[in-house]
Amino acid sequence: MADKPFGSVISDRMTVSVYEQDRFNVHELVAADALPLHPAAHVLHYGSACFEGLKAHRGSDGVVRLFRLDRHAERMRISADLLCLPDPPAELLTEMVRDTVRANLDDVPDPPGALYLRPVLIGTEPNIGAAARAARTALLYVIASPVGDYFDSSRTLTVAIETQLPRTTPQFGQVKTGANYAMALGITRQAAERYGADQVLFAPDGDVQETGAANFMMIDGNRIVTRALDSSFLHGVTRDSVLTIAREQGYDVEERNVGVPELVERTPQVEMALSGTAAVLAPVGALVLEGQRLTVGDGSPGPNTTKLRETLQAVQRAETPDRWGWTTEV
Ligand SMILES: Cc1ncc(COP(=O)(O)O)c(C=O)c1O
Structure with missing residues (x-):
């Protein structure tokens, strides 16, 4: 398969x-x-x-x-x-x-x-x-x-930032419905054609929300920054799982809004990743903003992203104890 x-x-x-x-x-x-x-x-x-x-x-x-x-x-x-x-x-x-x-x-x-x-x-x-x-x-x-993998796990992702158009309407941010994917499709296709982007990170009016198919996080050493839960985006189960594991591993988790200027400023020093059932925790290697390509860190998967991804997968595969009761035998 x-x-x-x-x-x-x-x-x-x-x-x-x-x-x-x-x-x-x-x-x-x-x-x-x-x-x-x-x-x-x-x-x-x-x-x-x-x-x-x-x-x-x-x-x-x-x-x-x-x-x-x-x-x-x-x-x-x-x-x-x-x-x-x-x-x-x-x-x-x-x-x-x-x-x-x-x-x-x-x-x-x-x-x-x-x-x-x-x-x-x-x-x-x-x-x-x-x-x-x-x-x-x-x-x-x-x-x-x-x-198998949704994203080819041997490489990092390119993510284009959309600073004007929204991914969804205000009342459907938290809803998993086809209309949201239809809204994101044309924008995502255009970013793929123009910049070879794998995903679009929606940041209407410069306020970072999520991509068309995953949540977004920034990892700076032992600090993880991601948008706090509100009605504007889908509350990812993977996001919650990664943050729970991270807190337990001693990371500081900051749930707050992030603006595009902060994202751009921190791009050289931090790791960025997309979380989702399909994406697992996929490393971002480059952002594209208004046609300009910005390398995230050194462009390769960061150590924290890799470590958190592996811990999550170990719980899913019962290779490590499931202390949270997250898995159900069928
Ligand atoms: C728009 C969007 N955001 C976030 C996610 C991540 O959610 P989860 O981690 O529950 O799969 C998904 C994937 O389903 C998604 O389609």
Whole structure:
């Protein structure tokens, strides 16, 4: 699987639960090849869709464990609420994710690969006159994808800074919904074409938020600086995990706003990294600001980024004790 692009291979089986008459039905295991969707379905017209992304890792003991399943279920419920979709019970979500892993257990690759799980919730009511109200029926499903690295781990990333356009609207910063990725897509594609950028760091009015697919942090010796939780960005589970591990390893964590001038000034001395389920903790080697390329540190992966990434992966793979109860056996 490691040779196939991230997310392009989908496992054979998925779990599905239909929401109708104000409740989610008992979920079923079905072939992951088609959805029963009316052309007038609410999601196709009014964007009523949210999703999650988490991983199941095969430990060095051969046991498969999900990483921070409860946090991802919690975040999905926040997304559903903000999109006026029905609230999927946490127990249903977690059982559907576990059953999806169990049904595709042979697809869980050995490290550094993992089985990526994608729970999705969509409004299905066939009604093209329902722009101003919530869908009355919905579909919750969980698909799986055996994946390797999202970013090529042998090199550092180039990140372009966008100082004007936002990644999302103010009310959807914390929501994991397709509309946010659609907003970022054109800007990200242009930065890739012009500067060979892997990601765009959104900093509207010079206020650093996050990239199109990961949270951003700056590491200066034993100090980590990252934006404090607010409604402008997605509250990454990896961000929380990295900060928790870092605090325990004696790092000082500063959660505060960072402006582009500070970023530029500190670029030669610090490490920068992107955190996310797919990105893990990916080192940034260069920033591009208004067409100008700035090397981060000496351009190679920094020691702190590497150390924190390895510690996180050791917990995920049960190579070190999980003191926080982050992993769930399936
Ligand atoms: C926009 C955005 N921010 C941050 C993240 C990181 O979140 P997490 O660490 O929970 O995967 C992701 C990845 O899902 C993302 O798409």
